Amino acid sequence: MASQRTVSNGFHPEDRPSGDTLKLARDEKKEVSVSVEETGADTPSFPEGGTQAWLTLFGAFLFQYVTFGYINAFGVYQDFYIRSFLTDYTPSAIGWIGGTQIFLNFSSGVFVGRAFDRGYFYYLMAAGAFVHGLSLFMLSLSHQNSFYQVFLTNGVLLGLSGGLCYIPALGITSHYFHKKRPLAMGIASAGSALGSVLHPIMLNKLINGHIGFHNGVRISAALNVALLLIGLSVMRTRLPPKPVQTFPVLKWFKDPAFCASVASAWFIFLGLFYPVFYIQLLAVMRGVDRKFAFYALPILNAASFFGRIIPPMFAPKLGVFNVWVFCAISSGIVVLFMVLVRDVTGTVLVAIFYGFTSGGGIALVPSTVAVIANDVSELGTRIGILFVFAGLLGLFATPISGALLTKDYHWLNAGLFSGISLIIAGLCNVVARHYVAQRKGSHRV
Secondary structure, eight states: OGGGOOOTTSOOGGGOOOHHHHHHHHHHHHHHHHHHHHHOTTSOOOOSOOHHHHHHHHHHHHHHHHHHHHHTTHHHHHHHIIIIIOTTSOHHHHHHHHHHHHHHHHHTHHHHHHHHHTTOHHHHHHHHHHHHHHHHHHHTTOOTTOHHHHIIIIIIIHHHHHHHHHHHHHHGGGGTOSTTHHHHHHHHHHHHHHHHHHHHHHHHHHHTSSSOHHHHHHHHHHHHHHHHHHHHHHOOOOSOOOSSOOOOHHHHTTOHHHHHHHHHHHHHHHHTHHHHHHHHHHHHHTTOOHHHHTTHHHHHHHHHHHHTTHHHHHHHHHOHHHHHHHHHHHHHHHHHHHTTOOSHHHHHHHHHHHHHHHHHHHHHHHHHHHHHOSOGGGHHHHHHHHHHHHHHHHHHHHHHHHHHHTTTTOHHHHHHHHHHHHHHHHHHHHHHHHHHHHHHTOSOO
8 A cells, every 4th residue: 555655765655854854864964974084983973071071081180190190209209218218229229119110100001001992991990099009008117228118119019000090091081082182181191290299299298397207108198099089989981992802903013103102102211200200319419408409399390280281282283293292302402401400590490391391292192192093992002002112111211310320429421311312202203203294194293
């Protein structure tokens, strides 16, 4: 019967869409195609904001503040260990504590990044929070000149806690932001910069004050665990994980842009942490008033806070790689001038300029990987691979700097090593930028 016939396009005759309906469907199809073009063929559109997006970003900010921000405050511990707590050991030996923190914080990413892509975000963050609290409370029980106790707690456990959280805290922003991803990752990364400002002030007041080392560490541990619990409670994942993920990792290493980025990360980690770990000690040894010298690291990290927000704001217009290369090479030049520090003015200038430029470089590393990646679902794994190589060199960077420094404090040797490494890192990413620009047909990359 006629009432039972359907036309070839699948509509029943009575249900044939009107002209307005067809126009609306065409508009919706156009909107979907734009979303796919902007975000990738197999990913949904991104809200680029909203209550849950900003809450998740705030939680990521807190985790960065507590974990990597605390690691960046190791300069306070370095100074305290060398002068008071681990006096039986050389600066190079003590440097292994900071080097181990860096190594585990980043090299854990080869496993953590894959686990994040597979949907284990909450497990990673909860485990990281637990290990962070455990490390500091156990450190508060350590004994003077007991190197293994300090190494296992302040080095191994604290570095592992940061490694469990670092990539997930940055990667979760990719669930909510695409166009604003460099800025969102910069804001999350700025949490570690703010932590690097406030943790050293707090630790110097506690450890070098009447409260003392052990109780001071316990107080900082309690505050940190509370903040981690708040951060964990407000973050939410958005994109479903793929049940089975097989990434062509070996094929990635045939991409010259990715290989150049990995090489750049090697040299970045060789030079990045020398000023952070040694600027307070340098100021003290060069005769700067000790009360002011304690603020050298907070000043550096305050500048880093702004460096992690302002350069990423310009990255979409100027190009992520363009801004990153400028930050890396500028950081290396500033470190070369660090050997000339003799007074308060020199200390402040080096702290501000190095903090700002290095902060911009740190914040933009995940964004450079995102530009190279084929899809957002492989971002965590790619960042993890990048950091496992970088973290391996980070393990040796601080001991190398300590060995170059020696007990006679040869600041020129260590400064040249760090500064030249940062400049080479910038040049490596010039190569990566060249291949990305060829691929995209634009120099604004």
